[in-house]
Amino acid sequence: MNLDFTPEEDAFREEVRTFIKENYPAQLRAAQDEGRTLTKEEYLMWHKVLAKKGWVAPGWPKELGGTGWTPTQKYIWSEETAKADCLPILPFGMSMLAPVIYTFGTDEQKKKFLPDIYNGEVWWCQGYSEPGAGSDLASLKTRAERVKGDDGKEYYIVNGQKTWTTLGQYADWGFFLVRTDPDAKPQSGISFLLIDMKTPGITVRPIITLEGGHEVNDVFLDNVKVPVENRIFHENQGWTCAKALLAHERTGIAGVARSKRNLEKLREISGTERSDTGGALISDAFFRRKVAELEIDLTALEFTELRTLAGESSGKGPGPESSILKIKGTEIQQRLQELALEAVGHYGAPFLRDMAKTNLPIGPDYAEGLAGEMFNGRKTSIYGGSNEIQRNIIAKMVLGL
Amino acid sequence: MDFSFTEEQSMLRDTVAAYLADHYDFDKRRAVVTKEPGWRPEVWKAFAEELGILGAPFSEELGGLGGGPIENMVVMEEFGKALVVEPYLGTVVIGGGFLKHSGHAGAADLIGGIIEGKTLFAFAAAEPKGRYNLAALETTAKKDGAGWTLNGHKAVVVGAPFATHLIVTARTSGGMRDAEGISVFLVEKGAKGVTTRDYPTVDGNRASEVYFENVSLGADALIGTADHGLPLIEKVVDEAIAATCAEACGVLRKLHEGTLEYTKQRKQFGQPISSFQVLQHRMVDMFIQVEQSISMTYMANIKVTDDAERAKAVSAAKVQIGKACKFVGQNAIQLHGGMGMTDEMAIGHYFKRATMIESAFGSVDHHLARYEFLSLGKAA
Numbered sequence A: 001m002n003l004d005f006t007p008e009e010d011a012f013r014e015e016v017r018t019f020i021k022e023n024y025p026a027q028l029r030a031a032q033d034e035g036r037t038l039t040k041e042e043y044l045m046w047h048k049v050l051a052k053k054g055w056v057a058p059g060w061p062k063e064l065g066g067t068g069w070t071p072t073q074k075y076i077w078s079e080e081t082a083k084a085d086c087l088p089i090l091p092f093g094m095s096m097l098a099p100v101i102y103t104f105g106t107d108e109q110k111k112k113f114l115p116d117i118y119n120g121e122v123w124w125c126q127g128y129s130e131p132g133a134g135s136d137l138a139s140l141k142t143r144a145e146r147v148k149g150d151d152g153k154e155y156y157i158v159n160g161q162k163t164w165t166t167l168g169q170y171a172d173w174g175f176f177l178v179r180t181d182p183d184a185k186p187q188s189g190i191s192f193l194l195i196d197m198k199t200p201g202i203t204v205r206p207i208i209t210l211e212g213g214h215e216v217n218d219v220f221l222d223n224v225k226v227p228v229e230n231r232i233f234h235e236n237q238g239w240t241c242a243k244a245l246l247a248h249e250r251t252g253i254a255g256v257a258r259s260k261r262n263l264e265k266l267r268e269i270s271g272t273e274r275s276d277t278g279g280a281l282i283s284d285a286f287f288r289r290k291v292a293e294l295e296i297d298l299t300a301l302e303f304t305e306l307r308t309l310a311g312e313s314s315g316k317g318p319g320p321e322s323s324i325l326k327i328k329g330t331e332i333q334q335r336l337q338e339l340a341l342e343a344v345g346h347y348g349a350p351f352l353r354d355m356a357k358t359n360l361p362i363g364p365d366y367a368e369g370l371a372g373e374m375f376n377g378r379k380t381s382i383y384g385g386s387n388e389i390q391r392n393i394i395a396k397m398v399l400g401l
Numbered sequence B: 001m002d003f004s005f006t007e008e009q010s011m012l013r014d015t016v017a018a019y020l021a022d023h024y025d026f027d028k029r030r031a032v033v034t035k036e037p038g039w040r041p042e043v044w045k046a047f048a049e050e051l052g053i054l055g056a057p058f059s060e061e062l063g064g065l066g067g068g069p070i071e072n073m074v075v076m077e078e079f080g081k082a083l084v085v086e087p088y089l090g091t092v093v094i095g096g097g098f099l100k101h102s103g104h105a106g107a108a109d110l111i112g113g114i115i116e117g118k119t120l121f122a123f124a125a126a127e128p129k130g131r132y133n134l135a136a137l138e139t140t141a142k143k144d145g146a147g148w149t150l151n152g153h154k155a156v157v158v159g160a161p162f163a164t165h166l167i168v169t170a171r172t173s174g175g176m177r178d179a180e181g182i183s184v185f186l187v188e189k190g191a192k193g194v195t196t197r198d199y200p201t202v203d204g205n206r207a208s209e210v211y212f213e214n215v216s217l218g219a220d221a222l223i224g225t226a227d228h229g230l231p232l233i234e235k236v237v238d239e240a241i242a243a244t245c246a247e248a249c250g251v252l253r254k255l256h257e258g259t260l261e262y263t264k265q266r267k268q269f270g271q272p273i274s275s276f277q278v279l280q281h282r283m284v285d286m287f288i289q290v291e292q293s294i295s296m297t298y299m300a301n302i303k304v305t306d307d308a309e310r311a312k313a314v315s316a317a318k319v320q321i322g323k324a325c326k327f328v329g330q331n332a333i334q335l336h337g338g339m340g341m342t343d344e345m346a347i348g349h350y351f352k353r354a355t356m357i358e359s360a361f362g363s364v365d366h367h368l369a370r371y372e373f374l375s376l377g378k379a380a
Helices: A007-023 A026-034 A040-053 A071-083 A091-104 A107-118 A238-249 A256-272 A285-313 A322-343 A370-381 A387-398 B007-023 B026-033 B041-051 B069-082 B088-102 B107-116 B230-265 B277-303 B310-341 B346-359 B364-376
Strands: A124-127 A143-148 A154-162 A173-179 A190-196 A202-208 A214-227 B121-124 B140-144 B147-158 B165-171 B182-188 B194-200 B206-217
Touching (some): A026 A040, A143 A173, A154 A173, A190 A214, A190 A238, A256 A322, A285 B364, A322 A387, B007 B041, B088 B121, B088 B182, B121 B147, B140 B165, B147 B165, B182 B206
Parallel strands (some): A124 A173
């Protein structure tokens, strides 16, 4: 047992650092620094740089464009990209859909969809949750009926509503769970469909979240005609794909590297902010203790994740234990957001989204948007299987209760 | 011992609740706070003329209803339930409090203006580097003949965009954090040298950065005694905290009730999610927090008139309220699931207000430290 990096691994870290420094898009960096809403093009800038370099898909099999990195290299990669505040690669196509396609898709489907995902040419969105199917995803009702078209080909006619579709307003294509057999048991009548978002009958409607942002959407499907060849895997066996996808969704869900970076930011902010007695806030006994406790919690999570990664490299796939990563990871992210908001005191209150900068500043720049981040961050313990559901998974699958 | 409300107090609650039910539903409020000017002067007018509540804590000689902190508590709790943004706290509790307790020569007239709804106050105390320390002041007032010259920058002055007058704390002598050398001034917002930068806050209120540049004040601008203003400031701020705790109780009740209601309706796995024991226990813990908060709010509002017990009682209440706002607010969102994240549901708006109350007039840490200090004595 040891924690040392080999000279090769140190060299790799150096290579990654240099690459980021020399190649991170300046326009994207500026947009992130200003904290403004990114354009579709900006969202994909870093993705395209990495695609060109061959580093965009560390999680894919090597023959499909994966990097072939060891778990340690992946760990170094996520640490360095977080440290440098690189925009995370959008997960929808890259880490959610692609593994389903390369695991369950036909050769034709792989050829048709994977290159565009890899190169960031097609923006994907997820059509899973419905108004009545959240934690109980298998109760979804969106219906797909198989018909023969006038052209003699077979189609699904899809009707229903999906919700919480993240960044669906930009999506070119979506992957959807639909019910193809309404008489089967909930989990056995579901199919996995890929749908072109430009198909007639699709309406995307924004959902404004409590901090005022537009990130998620309702997606209405009204007699949407989908060619049968856009189905992944067998009819009525889409749940198998969905489960596989959820397992991949767990990769990186702990967000350790980003939380470490945010902890650094918290230390910077609380080193600048004054306490009631005039010293740095980070020297305040109460505040300092909370930061230390959080850091220890994060260290525990980091080593739990490393143990999980080590298990993966020895051939044991990520088990239901990774629910620990989801629960603790999101709790720590939320705690960091709370403490950052707390640190800035009065200047947590201003809502400056549409305010122009003038010569009368409203608080320090680092305070701007912290309340919004904290409010928005409440979603993390709800989505991807709420933390209550994750505890159920551990109780049943790990503890056998 | 008696925790019941008088008939007048119950009537006051019913009057306010009935008015808000008719004029202040969630959609109406949401439409108002998202556009200029961010409040409804006509509602304020109704508070003054139809309801007569702007005189609740003032004596009958001054034209008020003869009440005190308990009346403020009753009004503020109802305001919390409806997320009222009109500046009762800044004007009636704080502005009125300073005038009432200071024996200012113009107090009777100004309080008359408050009761009529014509004079509105905002409390300009906080500063960019002062955090929650009321004595940490870089704003200065220098003696200038009979009057004073005011310079400085006040941070996040809630309600300032609506105010006609500001209550300003300033240093008249001593060093930045000294307890002595602090004075309180009454400043007309339109006075020469006063600049404001107005903005919305995340909980639907409005606030300003307020800058004073060589603002010339007359001798009568001084409220209370020069250089010895801190005890008066602490007293009024404690009253404001007690009133804010009451507002929080209204907010917390709505968060808890809304969650109960939602989990009974929301079905997953073929049953209402309220039938799951893990959620039941969570809602029980939320309920306990709400009840403990109400208890502490009563305690603080009873003791706030007793100068010997006031500070400790108020800080204790604010610690409880701050913790409850976090726990109840966050769990209300969690139990609403994705729906709790939407702007269109009221629950998120209560959560945002609860979050801002958590740190209003001092965070949990600030009041824990103050409580410790008061418990252990000056030697600590």
